[in-house]
Amino acid sequence: MTGRLAAVNLAVVTEAEWAGDASGRTGIDKRPVDGPVLLRVDGVAGDFIGERAHHGGPDQAVYAYAEEDAAWWAAELGRGIRPGGFGENLTTYAVDVTGAVIGEQWAVGSALLQITKPRIPCATFAGFWGMPDLIKRFTARAAPGAYLRVLREGEAGAGDPVEVVERPAHGVTIGEMFRALTLEPELLPRLLEVSDLPEPIREKVRRRLTGSRS
Template sequence: MSKSVKIMNLAVGLPKKVTYSEGKEMDSAICKEEIEEVFLTVDGFRGDGVADLKHHGGRDRAVCIYPYEHYALWEQEFDVKLPPATFGENLTVTNMLEEDVCIGDVYQCGDAVIQVTQARVPCSTITNRTGFPRLMKRMVQEGFTGYLCRVLQEGTVRKDSEITLLKRHPAQISVMYTNETYFRRPQDVDAMRKILEVEELAEEWRISLEKRLEK
């Protein structure tokens, strides 16, 4: 990954009531606010949180990243201008696509150090926020889900901070490969075993894949 990575947006937000289609309400932290600087702890960015603790948050999922390049595709496909951090991500970045980023990769992010742990599994909150029922399905089809990270070293992250690859995981199991296995080849035993060999994989994904193998 030789191209320089640029943070296009840095955002945090706490859970609040969000109104969506026809006056319905949900508790969610998907509507994050742009900020210039924030401290990143092992539990996530200060001032950031999740509403659904079962499916979001935790130290394996402290940071959510989404590739900026996908915005152009979705805006063209759905004929809309998407707001910053549409997908509830903390970091919207260039040159860190799912096909190029691997589980276990370690990055310097400002003063902090983060490690990729899993692909993000899109949920209905994205559908509710955008009002596009097909978007979640399309994210899964393309594998353009974004991904999550744990924090190895706490520190301040700024909107103009650099992100640099410190260590490429030797197994080189890309986020895209895990997405294709998880969503499209749920019975591919060899692929699941290959993914499970990566010790740095998020615990939730490990449990899920092990359950599939047992079946």
């Protein structure tokens, strides 16, 4: 299955009261750039991440959101949403991001990426959009986009193909994981079947299933 990149986006540093970082700065406002960008194990070259306690790191090195899902929101809200409007590094086209399987590998440009987890909406996202109820609405929609780790560093640019080169057999998708972690806890046991589940998520699932508060 092959789609393509509609855009590659980098942050414009924004200072705002709603920014999650203690310094009041955020990189959620991402905008398309010309030419290829280096995707590194520790993140996207030239990008800015404000609140590193909850964003960035190897399991969240790259964030992808589907152009088709952005179009749904644009119609729902009656306003245009440009690439990068969800804070995504990669805006995809003809790629089933919500249906991507955890551990699935994508060849993107000269890089090799691996699906790790869905994006969970935060107050910074709601502040950026100026929508106090965005977290509730985004959660209900359950098309959260996907974080990816970088297995092989390389460059990617708008128009590059996105090819699914490996897909685990367990079948647990970004959408299913998102619903398990938010509105449908009965799905949590399914997540423990995922060999490539990020360890912090695995520990969170175990705590919830045992009722531990630690």
